[in-house]
Amino acid sequence: MGMIADERRRLADLVESLSSEQLRTRSLCEAWTVKEVVGHLVAAVAGSNGAALLLLVRSGFNIHRANARLAAQMAARPAGELAAMLRANAENPFRPPIVGYPGQLTDLQVHGQDIRRPLGLPHDLQPERLRVSLDFLVGGRAVGFVPKRRPAGLRFEATDLDWSWGSGPLVRGAGEAVMLALTGRHAAFADLSGEGVAELLSRTK
Known part of the structure; x- marks a missing residue:
């Protein structure tokens, strides 16, 4: 959990350092921009469960489609707000089923590289x-x-x-x-x- 919290804070620092052009850059997740990847990571810990369920229903219970819509909704917020939400939820103890904390840590590290690689930034992984x-x-x-x-x-x-x-x-x-x-x-x-x-x-x- 300590590793996850630190990765969320490091991501918040990264988000605040990016220009508008960098935030609009296509990430390694080809369907998402850099900012939409950030939106996905914020939604994983700061999104409303009720809103997520409603999106899932509206997406025909296609979890990937619902996830993409939720990420896009989050990405509509200012970058500074997304960074603040990451910091506020850095120590959020939510533990997803099956994948647990290792899955959360991996999600942060992989998506961090989805952001950094296209921008030519060093990976800085521990x-x-x-x-x-x-x-x-x-x-x-x-x-x-x-x-x-x-x-x-x-x-x-x-x-x-x-x-x-x-x-x-x-x-x-x-x-x-x-x-x-x-x-x-x-x-x-x-x-x-x-x-x-x-x-x-x-x-x-």
């Missing part, structure tokens, strides 16, 4: 937090993050962390790139090497 997310993504509980078949039969090695997992054709690279590739971000594949990279890429299409 090794111990990145390790938690890598363990989560290959651990079978990452519902909505990684289909179970995606990492199956492959070996992953982080070149900048004491972390590896699996057996089979190798996928090797910095922990940040491995995390993003596991979650289907094609922009990270250029930073990977090994005979398993092509197979992993084929599983993200």
